[in-house]
Every structure is written in C-alpha cells, then in structure tokens.
Amino acid sequence: MVDGTQRKPTRIQRQKRELIREAALDVFSLHGFRGATLDQIAENAGLSKPNLLYYFESKEAIHAELLDRLLDTWLDPLRELDADGDPLTEIRGYIQRKLEAARDFPRESRLFANEIIQGAPRINAELAGPLRDLIQEKSVVLRRWMDEGRLAKTDPQHLIFAIWAVTQHYADFDVQVRAVLGSDDEARFHDAAATIEALFFKGLLPR
Amino acid sequence: MVDGTQRKPTRIQRQKRELIREAALDVFSLHGFRGATLDQIAENAGLSKPNLLYYFESKEAIHAELLDRLLDTWLDPLRELDADGDPLTEIRGYIQRKLEAARDFPRESRLFANEIIQGAPRINAELAGPLRDLIQEKSVVLRRWMDEGRLAKTDPQHLIFAIWAVTQHYADFDVQVRAVLGSDDEARFHDAAATIEALFFKGLLPR
DNA sequence: TGGTCTTTTGACCAATTGGTCAGAACGCTA
DNA sequence: TAGCGTTCTGACCAATTGGTCAAAAGACCA
Incomplete structure (x- = not known):
C-alpha cells in the first residue's frame, strides 16, 4: 500500500497521485464532497476504483489533501x-x-x-x-x-x-x-x- | 396520490407541501442537490419518507419547485x-x-x-x-x-x-x-x- | 354510525455508494 | 532471467440511496 509515512514515493506513485488529484479536483469542484463519487473520480483519472484506493486511503483523504493545498x-x-x-x-x-x-x-x-x-x-x-x-x-x-x-x-x-x-x-x-x-x-x-x-x-x- | 392536475388541494396538502418545501430548502441549500437525501428532508420535516413521497413525486420534483419559486x-x-x-x-x-x-x-x-x-x-x-x-x-x-x-x-x-x-x-x-x-x-x-x-x-x- | 376518500406506515426493492481482499500482472535490479 | 516488491484487477460486501406498494389509520360527511 501507499503509506504516507513510507520513505520515498516511487515515480509512479508521484505521477498517479497527481493524476488522481487532478481528476478529483474536477469532480469535487463540480459536485461538492457529498455529491462526488469515487467512481466518477476513478473514471476521470482513467483508473479502476480499487486502484485509486491503492493511492489514497479514502474519499475523505483525497478531498482533505486538495483543501490542504x-x-x-x-x-x-x-x-x-x-x-x-x-x-x-x-x-x-x-x-x-x-x-x-x-x-x-x-x-x-x-x-x-x-x-x-x-x-x-x-x-x-x-x-x-x-x-x-x-x-x-x-x-x-x-x-x-x-x-x-x-x-x-x-x-x-x-x-x-x-x-x-x-x-x-x-x-x-x-x-x-x-x-x-x-x-x-x-x-x-x-x-x-x-x-x-x-x-x-x-x-x-x-x- | 397528490396529483398536480387535481382540482382543489386540501388544507392538509397545502400545509404539508409547504412543510416539505421548508425542510427541503434547509437540506438542499446546505448540501446541494446530489448531496441532499430524501431521508434528511423527511426527518427535517418530521415525516416518513413514503409519506413525503406521497406529496411530491420525486426528489427532483421538490428541488424543481424550490428553484422555480x-x-x-x-x-x-x-x-x-x-x-x-x-x-x-x-x-x-x-x-x-x-x-x-x-x-x-x-x-x-x-x-x-x-x-x-x-x-x-x-x-x-x-x-x-x-x-x-x-x-x-x-x-x-x-x-x-x-x-x-x-x-x-x-x-x-x-x-x-x-x-x-x-x-x-x-x-x-x-x-x-x-x-x-x-x-x-x-x-x-x-x-x-x-x-x-x-x-x-x-x-x-x-x- | 357507516362509508368513502385522504393520509400514513412498515416492509420491501434495485441501484449505487465507499471500501476490502486475494491474487494476478508488472517492472526493476541482481 | 529469476526473484521480489510494486501496481493493478475482478469479485465481493455492507450500508445507503431513491422509490414502490399494499394495507392500516384517520378525517369527514351523509
């Protein structure tokens, strides 16, 4: 799993996490947190839902990171x-x-x-x-x-x-x-x- | 059923529909359409969900009427x-x-x-x-x-x-x-x- | 008081939701 | 190319969602 406490994120991890943030920004900004779905975000990012959840712990985690930045x-x-x-x-x-x-x-x-x-x-x-x-x-x-x-x-x-x-x-x-x-x-x-x-x-x- | 094309709405119908509009305004304004749930609206109005759907055809119908007004x-x-x-x-x-x-x-x-x-x-x-x-x-x-x-x-x-x-x-x-x-x-x-x-x-x- | 129309309810349903998991596929280095 | 950690997938799950339905309860008038 991609653990936040882990040492060095791989190149793929950095790329995919950024890809997911981009996709999630699209969806969250359009529907709000409750109106957005992981399926939408996953599709938008071109990933499967389990794959997406390999990079982020939860829906909340994605949203939190976006707001944070x-x-x-x-x-x-x-x-x-x-x-x-x-x-x-x-x-x-x-x-x-x-x-x-x-x-x-x-x-x-x-x-x-x-x-x-x-x-x-x-x-x-x-x-x-x-x-x-x-x-x-x-x-x-x-x-x-x-x-x-x-x-x-x-x-x-x-x-x-x-x-x-x-x-x-x-x-x-x-x-x-x-x-x-x-x-x-x-x-x-x-x-x-x-x-x-x-x-x-x-x-x-x-x- | 409460049909929009019906003749005269009863006193109860007028009151309950207004009650629902009020409750729905609370919920929709806070969560947006997709984020709002019928259960929330029903509870907010003090009605059961089926009872709520006796007065309005659907979630969309409530929202539409609010926007309309x-x-x-x-x-x-x-x-x-x-x-x-x-x-x-x-x-x-x-x-x-x-x-x-x-x-x-x-x-x-x-x-x-x-x-x-x-x-x-x-x-x-x-x-x-x-x-x-x-x-x-x-x-x-x-x-x-x-x-x-x-x-x-x-x-x-x-x-x-x-x-x-x-x-x-x-x-x-x-x-x-x-x-x-x-x-x-x-x-x-x-x-x-x-x-x-x-x-x-x-x-x-x-x- | 009985009968009829309106209102309300609980039990139920299919679809969607966020999330899990075991294992398969991949990719990098020795 | 063998081995091992990383990445990815399909199958699955429980909870929630919008919505239905038959039947019970209530209101109102003759």
Whole structure:
C-alpha cells in the first residue's frame, strides 16, 4: 500500500497521485464532497476504483489533501500586499492577482466555494485560524493607510470581502456570467477588470 | 396520490407541501442537490419518507419547485429599479434590497449559489432566458444614465455582477464572514452596507 | 354510525455508494 | 532471467440511496 509515512514515493506513485488529484479536483469542484463519487473520480483519472484506493486511503483523504493545498494558494495574493508600498498600487495589484486566480484556477475557487457554502465542515479551523489572522494583519495595514489619508476610510475587513466577492464571482458563477455575456474569455475578464477598477477607485458618482 | 392536475388541494396538502418545501430548502441549500437525501428532508420535516413521497413525486420534483419559486424572488429587487428615478437613489436602493435579501433569505441564496456553481444543470434555460433578458433591459437604463452624465461610465452588466457579488457574498460565504468578524448579525450587515455604499459611490481615492 | 376518500406506515426493492481482499500482472535490479 | 516488491484487477460486501406498494389509520360527511 501507499503509506504516507513510507520513505520515498516511487515515480509512479508521484505521477498517479497527481493524476488522481487532478481528476478529483474536477469532480469535487463540480459536485461538492457529498455529491462526488469515487467512481466518477476513478473514471476521470482513467483508473479502476480499487486502484485509486491503492493511492489514497479514502474519499475523505483525497478531498482533505486538495483543501490542504488550496488554502495557501488562495491566500497568497493577499499575503503579497506590501505594507510599505503605495496603497492604491497595492490594492490595484491585489485585485489584479485575485482576478487572475479566478480566471486561471476556477476549479480551485469552486472547490473552496462549495466547502464554504456547505458550512465549511472540514476547514472551519483554518477559517478561524490562519485566514482570520491574515485578514486581521492586513486590516491593520489598510487602516494605517486610511489614517494617513492615503486611502478612503472604510471598514478594512469588509473591503477585503468586497474584493474577494467581485473577483471570485467570475470563477464561481461562471455559467451565469457566460449566460449573460457570452463565452469570450478574454473580453469577459478584461471588462471585469476595467469595471472593478473603475468602481473601486472612482466610484459611481459622475465626475 | 397528490396529483398536480387535481382540482382543489386540501388544507392538509397545502400545509404539508409547504412543510416539505421548508425542510427541503434547509437540506438542499446546505448540501446541494446530489448531496441532499430524501431521508434528511423527511426527518427535517418530521415525516416518513413514503409519506413525503406521497406529496411530491420525486426528489427532483421538490428541488424543481424550490428553484422555480426562487428565480422570481431573486430577480425582483432588480425589476424594481426604476428607469424614471434618480440614478444614484435607484442603485442605492437596489444594493439595499439585495443586501436585505442576503440577510433575510440566506438559504435561498445558497440554494441558488449551489446550483450555479455546479453548472446550473437545472436552470440553464432560465439563465439564458429571463435572467439574461432582465439584465439586458436594465443595462439599457444604466447606459442611458451614463450617457446623460448622471452616472459614472462603466460596463452596466459588470456593474450588476459586482452588486450581486458583494451582496450575496454575505449569504453564501456566511461562515467565512462570521469566522473573521464574529456573529453579531446586526453589526455585520450594518457595516457591510456602509462599506459597499462608500466603495460604490465614493471609491477608494482619498478625498 | 357507516362509508368513502385522504393520509400514513412498515416492509420491501434495485441501484449505487465507499471500501476490502486475494491474487494476478508488472517492472526493476541482481 | 529469476526473484521480489510494486501496481493493478475482478469479485465481493455492507450500508445507503431513491422509490414502490399494499394495507392500516384517520378525517369527514351523509
């Protein structure tokens, strides 16, 4: 058996485990944990179900590993926000990175969304821990910028939520966006970036 | 059997069907269609499974009826946007209504979100039809306001998406928001409203 | 009170689910 | 090429799933 505590994973083990993660990401991100089946994942990966279970202990184990790798990826764009940079440039860059993440990793975004919507049973601790801490830390930076008069005053935490919301929307609600706009990826994300930027920086008041 | 084509539903039929809808909304909104089970719904409603199936033909039938009733509720706040009103007042009111909907009907919001994230297999037609049409219609209004110089120029469709995103976020990602902010409902939604309004109307530029 | 229609139930079913296991096939190195 | 650890498979299992059915229980009106 492929034991996590074992010494060196073989080349095949590394390849197949990655193959399974890929396939599982497809299925979990589309159906959520309970809606996904091992048969679907196995077929998607081109393996038999017992073979799949040779590489992962259980359905939960696959899902857990995906979520585990996800959170860091998900928070990295915010970590990059530089306390010593120019406020508007930093926020602009952050929005940009988040929107690129939504475009390039929509499955990861949906996996995360599924988990949260369903009450985050498996990552509640991460939300209350690392995620909360990071937001608090960056909120301090944002608030300082506001106090220094370099950024309009608002609630920093809600500001971060707003940025998450408008960017992740383009990954999580992709079908809806496509239904309205059509499916030209480039135009969609370009226009989205322009709109979000205009909105956040100039607001809706006519100039 | 309770037949949809039947003449008059009895009092019991009306009550029990409503009871089932309520219970099913709980379960579907938390687990999505595939993740929800009839047993859960039945128990939640305080009925036996066969009894539940006496009132609804199938699991799909319950889900379909919920989605059916949902879309109108969901789009009504946008319908109310008055082409003859004052642009900023109208948009402010729309944001307000959407945020209230997120606060008062989070299960409905999550049911919708689950459906969309999972590819909208059951309401694709509604997205491409009524939803798309309504957005197009209101986009014309928004664009006219922009052309008249009464509203900053942006892409109207993406503006609507942004409003949806920031408001529904507080229903769909509730656990995450709570994990960061704590669970004081009143403060949460009050601060959210203030932040969104400041953001949308004044932007982030220091004044 | 009896009769009829509605509502509810327990027992049941086939299909699907996550997971096991013994052994066959494979692949690498001595 | 023999041997041995790794990889893979088919057959299988118990639990859960959505759904059926005949018959019992309840409600309501003559």
